[in-house]
Amino acid sequence: MKNLLEIESLTKLFPISGTKDVVSAVNNVSFEIREGETFGLIGESGSGKSSVGRCLLNLINPTKGVLRYKGMDYSNFGKKEESIIRSEMQMVFQDPYYSLNPRKTVWDTVEDTLRVNKTLPEGERKTKVSEALDKVQISRNDYEKYPHQLSAGQQQRVGIARAIAPNPKFIVLDEPTSSLDLSVRAEIIDLLVKLQKEDGITYLFISHDLSTVQYLCHRVAIMYLGKIVEYGTVDQVFRNHNHPYSKALLASVMKADPKIPRSNYRLSGEIPSPINLPKGCFLASRCPEAEDKCREIEPPLIEVEKGQFVHCHHAKAYEKIENKIYG
Amino acid sequence: MNQLLKIEDLHTYFYVRKGVSKIVNGLNLSVRKGELLGVVGESGSGKTVAAMSIVDRVRTPGKVVSGKVIYQGTDLRGLNESELRKFRGKEIGLIAANARGNLNPLIKVGDQIADVYLAHNKGDLREAKQRAIEMLRAVGINGAEQRANAYPHELSGGMAQRVMIALALINSPNLLIADDATNGLDVTVQAQIMDLILDIVEKRKASGIFITHDLGVVAQCCDEIAIMYAGQIVEKGPVTTFFEEPQHPYSQNLLNSLPERRGKEKKILLSGGLPNPLELPSGCLFHPRCPYATEKCRQEEPSLVKVSENYSVKCHLFEGITEEGGIVDEKLA
Numbered sequence: 001m002k003n004l005l006e007i008e009s010l011t012k013l014f015p016i017s018g019t020k021d022v023v024s025a026v027n028n029v030s031f032e033i034r035e036g037e038t039f040g041l042i043g044e045s046g047s048g049k050s051s052v053g054r055c056l057l058n059l060i061n062p063t064k065g066v067l068r069y070k071g072m073d074y075s076n077f078g079k080k081e082e083s084i085i086r087s088e089m090q091m092v093f094q095d096p097y098y099s100l101n102p103r104k105t106v107w108d109t110v111e112d113t114l115r116v117n118k119t120l121p122e123g124e125r126k127t128k129v130s131e132a133l134d135k136v137q138i139s140r141n142d143y144e145k146y147p148h149q150l151s152a153g154q155q156q157r158v159g160i161a162r163a164i165a166p167n168p169k170f171i172v173l174d175e176p177t178s179s180l181d182l183s184v185r186a187e188i189i190d191l192l193v194k195l196q197k198e199d200g201i202t203y204l205f206i207s208h209d210l211s212t213v214q215y216l217c218h219r220v221a222i223m224y225l226g227k228i229v230e231y232g233t234v235d236q237v238f239r240n241h242n243h244p245y246s247k248a249l250l251a252s253v254m255k256a257d258p259k260i261p262r263s264n265y266r267l268s269g270e271i272p273s274p275i276n277l278p279k280g281c282f283l284a285s286r287c288p289e290a291e292d293k294c295r296e297i298e299p300p301l302i303e304v305e306k307g308q309f310v311h312c313h314h315a316k317a318y319e320k321i322e323n324k325i326y327g
Numbered sequence: 328m329n330q331l332l333k334i335e336d337l338h339t340y341f342y343v344r345k346g347v348s349k350i351v352n353g354l355n356l357s358v359r360k361g362e363l364l365g366v367v368g369e370s371g372s373g374k375t376v377a378a379m380s381i382v383d384r385v386r387t388p389g390k391v392v393s394g395k396v397i398y399q400g401t402d403l404r405g406l407n408e409s410e411l412r413k414f415r416g417k418e419i420g421l422i423a424a425n426a427r428g429n430l431n432p433l434i435k436v437g438d439q440i441a442d443v444y445l446a447h448n449k450g451d452l453r454e455a456k457q458r459a460i461e462m463l464r465a466v467g468i469n470g471a472e473q474r475a476n477a478y479p480h481e482l483s484g485g486m487a488q489r490v491m492i493a494l495a496l497i498n499s500p501n502l503l504i505a506d507d508a509t510n511g512l513d514v515t516v517q518a519q520i521m522d523l524i525l526d527i528v529e530k531r532k533a534s535g536i537f538i539t540h541d542l543g544v545v546a547q548c549c550d551e552i553a554i555m556y557a558g559q560i561v562e563k564g565p566v567t568t569f570f571e572e573p574q575h576p577y578s579q580n581l582l583n584s585l586p587e588r589r590g591k592e593k594k595i596l597l598s599g600g601l602p603n604p605l606e607l608p609s610g611c612l613f614h615p616r617c618p619y620a621t622e623k624c625r626q627e628e629p630s631l632v633k634v635s636e637n638y639s640v641k642c643h644l645f646e647g648i649t650e651e652g653g654i655v656d657e658k659l660a
Contacts (some may be wrong), residue, residue: 033355044515044516120412151600153600165560181370182369182540182581182584182585183581183584183597185584185594186584186585186586190596207515208513210514211586212544212586214587215586215589216586248515249514249515252514252515252518253514253518254420254517254543254544254546254547255520255546255587256582256587258546258547258569259567259570260547260549266515266519266522270483270486270516
């Protein structure tokens with residue numbers, strides 16, 4: 001599979017006004033998203049996963065790093081790049097209610113994303129809107145409704161319709177199901193899978209719901225304090241993870257099956273503040289396997305299996321790679 | 328094991344401008360000593376209102392209209408406010424969802440815990456504060472002395488949740504009601520909090536009711552499960568039996584919605600949502616969505632039928648069946 005997006009050493013710092021401090025939301029992150037796949041980005045709140053998603057769409061400007069879409073460098077965002085990125089990349093947000101304009105009807109919400117394209121004749125635009133709404137199974141009776149008249153599941157369908165209307169190649173799904181009830185969540189996941197099959201859309205799925213990620217994604221990266229600590233295919237990361245943080249994260253998930261015993265692998269304490277990042281490995285203060293080395297030296301990225309990378313001093317390489325490239 | 332809490336036919340209604348919103352509709356539930364019961368329902372199924380009804384904390388326009396809440400032989404519904412206070416916080420501890428919203432933002436957390444201690448124990452403020460600090464330490468807060476002087480906004484979500492737990496446990500209650508105690512927390516923090524609650528419940532030999540929408544929490548932590556739909560319990564039994572073979576069509580649908588249960592062959596999910604509490608359907612409250620609904624379901628409300636010794640289902644399909652009640656499963660699969 002070809003790479004659709006390449007992210008190299010992406011860093012995003014947010015300065016805190018009035019001080020010299022910065023919040024390092026994203027810290028030297030590199031990965032690639034292949035065409036047609038669903039790439040999962042998991043991590044706890046504050047791990048920087050949403051910031052990565054927003055950087056990819058240039059909703060916020062990356063502080064450092066190179067972003068490539070189909071080989072085109074769009075890190076220095078200009079008019080030319082903007083016209084491509086804005087039409088081919090879209091986003092679906094977490095809270096469907098607050099991400100819809102309460103004063104716009106379902107139809108207008110979806111149509112407005114297409115109005116940006118001034119060359120699109122009105123007739124075609126209208127066809128596209130109804131196509132998008134058909135795809136997400138919003139019935140004609142609901143076209144003139146306002147967001148508050150819809151159920152949470154329908155609201156998220158409108159959010160998805162808005163994203164797919166311009167026929168994007170790539171959609172960032174920022175926790176699209178986390179505010180939904182279980183059965184509604186399943187419906188939305190089914191819809192996303194269907195859309196990917198029909199239109200070959202590539203997804204970046206940002207979530208902290210690990211069972212959904214396991215079900216939906218092809219490859220997964222686990223983030224902690226703005227860094228990717230481990231990434232690989234779903235099977236590699238979920239079945240054969242190496243990083244202590246991955247172990248703790250996956251051990252914490254309570255599986256809906258009483259026959260699976262709870263693992264007691266735990267980290268101590270809470271995620272440190274991203275303002276003054278610790279020296280060495282970011283996890284060292286909480287890690288049950290930490291040694292002196294971990295507190296001093298930043299761990300390299302080690303390929304433990306083909307396509308599976310781990311950011312840890314304790315990981316064993318199956319083939320060591322250059323530290324410079326993947327940071 | 329003998330019974331600690333028994334709820335019989337509890338109804339809680341909200342009198343709003345549009346009419347009567349029926350949130351809890353004949354709830355029947357019992358908890359034995361030392362048992363951990365998980366109550367699962369989707370948002371709007373009346374879980375929180377049910378919990379609040381137990382300790383009579385339903386606010387206007389809501390009102391508990393009928394039913395019994397029998398705690399160790401005493402019907403709490405027959406007590407007046409001052410008598411009830413002897414139970415609240417002392418016998419029954421409540422961990423509310425949304426810890427930050429339920430802590431007083433103007434009072435230091437240590438003082439809030441001390442207040443709860445003093446409400447049920449004699450002693451001076453200094454002793455109470457000392458107790459509060461010990462409790463904060465017990466729930467795993469580092470630097471408890473300093474943290475006791477913090478205001479709620481100075482704490483992280485996980486920390487605030489720990490304070491809520493300390494608050495609920497300071498008087499060693501026999502029954503702990505945890506209303507979505509880990510909702511909105513990160514998974515690693517959630518695991519720590521659940522470890523803590525389970526540890527304390529076990530040490531103090533208390534019982535617990537975990538109200539949640541997370542089937543994982545129930546599967547991993549509870550002995551019994553009760554599924555709630557539109558303010559009623561539709562299925563109740565041991566966790567292991569339930570997860571092997573859920574009986575009620577609604578429970579089956581709920582379980583089939585889990586990503587890990589869906590697998591390759593996608594199971595068909597029922598459409599629609601909970602009924603409008605202002606206009607509840609006749610008969611079985613689930614009949615408008617049920618694939619097996621018959622005329623009888625539309626007219627008559629089913630009762631909670633015992634299908635085996637400790638397993639009950641509220642569905643007409645199971646009436647007359649005493650053992651081996653797996654008929655629904657085959658049709659829905």
